Amino acid sequence: MQYNTDRDDLTIPEYGRHVQNMINHALTIKDEKEQQECVDAIIAFMGQMNPHSRDVKEFTHKLWDHLHIMSDFKLNVKSPYPMPELEKLAEKPSQMKYPGNKIKFSYYGCTIPNMIESALSKTGLEKEIMTGMIANQMKKSYILFNESSVDNNIIRMHLKQLSNNGLFLADDFQFIRSASVRQEKNSHHKKSHSKKKNYRKNYKHHN
Secondary structure (H helix, E strand, O other), rough: OOHHOOOOOOOOHHHHHHHHHHHHHHHOOOOHHHHHHHHHHHHHHHOOOOOOOOOOOOHHHHHHHHHHHOOOOOOOOOOOOOOOOHHHHHHOOOOOOOOOOOOOOOOOOOHHHHHHHHHOOOOHHHHHOOOOOOOHHHHOOOOOOOOOOOOHHHHHHHHHOOHHHHHOOOOOOOOOOHHHHHHHHHHHHHHHHHHHHHHOOOOOOHH
16 A cells, blocks of 8 residues: 555645546657547546536636646647746745724724715815714714713714814714614614524425
8 A cells, every 4th residue: 555645745736646647647648649638638527626617718727727737847738728837837926915004993993984084075064964974883883892882972082083183073963872773783683683583494494
């Protein structure tokens, strides 16, 4: 018995050793026609390993690329796609940049700061209306995150900080009530629970 640890490493392990052996065999075939037929059969077999994707053009292209890679670029056969360039395969991908934005209050996420930035560019009544909408959304987010009531003055303070003193609420501004936010949350939770319950019921009925 021969153990895998005693065998050569697989170039692309996802296809397994059987496909690698098939490709190795194709490399030994001298007759061009016979070799082409063998390679076409290997591609078809590789596609059957992922039947839901085998008819997708990009997926077929990937199969041929992998075939060339697994053959160490030694198969000189007809392919519907150009052979991948070894230099490009060896290139390291460019480093991804992480988002540089810092979230000051986690419960507001990135949406509220973006809304504030948009509101700061407005003037007059439009700015006043957007500021009120933002304040109420901040209160909703705060309560949904903390599951408790919140002093409206805290929302005013956070709005002031996040907008760098650029947005203000009128003294008589009416915040959404905390009870309304919790009621909306509970209503959403009940609907979601009901949908899951009906789904399980229907699933059992059909099965």
